[in-house]
Ligand code: SF4
């Protein structure tokens with residue numbers, strides 16, 4: 001590193017310290033104060049109502065203009081498909097933003113569960129994405145900009161529900177694919193998503209998230225014995241826009257029973273607390289990078305020469 | 318059939334789709350076309366007359382609306398002796414578009430009142446019909462009641478090969 005850049009980095013870290021000190025109270029405010037947009041929408045999924053007709057899968061396929069399925073959407077044999085030695089049921093992918101699975105439970109017989117993005121209030125996909133491809137809209141949808149996505153797969157790993165998938169149809173430009181709550185075609189116009197619209201059983205209730213919490217609790221109270229006393233997604237991982245009622249313990253129908261109530265972002269907030277500092281030192285850092293790059297370029301030229309005299313340069317770096 | 322039952326049947330006001338009130342009792346349909354939402358499936362010609370004979374009382378389907386009393390413990394506290402309502406058709410209470418902005422906003426304003434969780438028309442039919450049909454061994458498959466339209470076939474991709482296992486969709 002040259003003397004110039006070393007001096008600059010020193011200056012930057014002083015600026016960084018100041019920024020960190022300033023950022024203290026802001027960080028405390030930022031973490032934990034966001035309880036979601038007040039009128040954001042959600043869906044209450046009532047597993048006791050679902051009959052596994054897969055109409056929601058068909059509606060999603062049509063609405064999102066996804067490729068034709070391998071089997072018809074009224075083919076129930078897909079419920080027997082398993083992966084990884086029978087341990088995993090069907091998952092969403094770039095061709096299917098929602099899938100319905102059947103669980104053969106001891107006490108309640110077959111229980112069907114629809115899987116899709118849960119549109120977290122504090123989405124791990126969003127906070128993990130370093131190019132800011134994701135947005136949580138005031139309506140509640142977690143959407144993404146395909147043209148910004150660089151296909152790094154970070155969100156795929158970050159999502160606690162294994163939702164984001166990638167389209168590799170263009171090998172050089174993979175792009176994230178997932179349920180967007182029918183944001184463009186429906187939600188932002190005040191319409192329910194296509195799956196909700198088609199469901200013959202109203203297993204999917206669309207409404208304001210805060211009302212759905214009350215409705216969910218009311219269903220538990222007024223139907224003794226029908227539900228386990230838990231509204232999954234009300235608190236889990238900081239809350240999700242899609243929430244669930246079930247007649248059997250949630251782990252019996254493939255839910256992670258202990259995801260905790262902390263949003264994933266809280267696990268990385270110490271890291272995110274450094275963001276204001278990063279912003280403060282950004283200009284200095286880029287100057288540094290620029291100088292480094294310049295030096296690297298010089299060095300590369302140098303290296304081409306060096307290749308001819310192999311070994312002489314070894315100790316310098 | 319007992320005289321009482323015949324009398325009850327005759328005086329009942331029962332229409333699923335059209336507006337009904339006491340004055341229209343004579344027009345009570347034996348047959349009801351349930352076709353308001355038929356796009357993917359054809360409408361259902363509902364044999365109302367036959368079902369009124371099967372049903373123990375009107376409240377089995379019409380809750381408290383027909384004024385015949387209700388035994389549902391969630392309803393009796395208010396509706397044990399409710400009068401017949403002006404319009405007993407299903408759609409008078411069950412909205413055909415339960416998730417319209419209008420409905421959702423009203424639900425929000427009335428969240429502490431009763432009936433905030435009333436199913437829409439489509440679900441009301443399916444719960445009532447399928448629930449009873451399961452108990453009584455009636456038809457329960459989708460196409461047992463309404464044939465699928467060509468549009469429905471396309472929607473479900475019924476031309477996709479059922480035998481194909483080559484794809485990995487859904488994984
Ligand atoms: S379920 Fe996964 S993809 Fe959907 S918002 Fe939450 S973290 Fe993101």
Ligand code: SF4
Nearest residue numbers: 050051053054056199
């Ligand atoms: S459309 Fe409704 S009942 Fe049918 S599988 Fe989907 S959620 Fe279940």
